[in-house]
């Protein structure tokens with residue numbers, strides 16, 4: 775019985791870890807992982823902006839191709855460059871809440887999480903980005919109360935089905951190749967138009 779009990783608790787601990795650490799786990803609440811089946815579209819999502827170097831270039835490129843994306847803007851960056859948020863909204867892109875401070879939320883209290891999400895939402899609204907209906911957790915990390923708090927703010931939690939490690943600065947060609955090779959109908963592709971900790975990051979430099 776002791777062995778069985780240890781086994782059960784190990785499974786429970788493993789499941790809790792999966793729920794906390796995996797962006798797409800539904801253990802801690804419903805998450806959008808892909809687009810609805812049957813279509814031939816993929817979703818381009820951009821995290822951690824707005825950023826004065828990257829966001830305008832991406833908005834220009836999307837406009838040139840008549841493509842709409844989803845931007846999960848970070849509240850602390852939104853307050854610095856509200857005009858970029860307003861522009862993204864004006865040009866028809868969907869704007870989601872990425873919280874305010876970009877701290878990992880899986881070990882934060884309910885009060886901290888609610889404050890972070892509310893600050894992020896308010897920043898987007900005050901910038902002219904409308905009321906966000908989507909939320910993505912920083913790094914995808916959640917605890918049992920992160921998604922319920924987002925839901926209470928009217929925001930559905932979004933994960934992603936394909937990451938291409940663009941933050942590691944592998945170069946444009948590699949990012950494109952990984953994206954093209956990896957997408958399937960309905961994929962949600964994770965890209966970045968900013969840096970979670972460096973608001974004025976000017977793009978990739980070889981490190």
Ligand SMILES: [Zn+2]
Nearest residue numbers: 821822912970
């Ligand atoms: Zn992020």
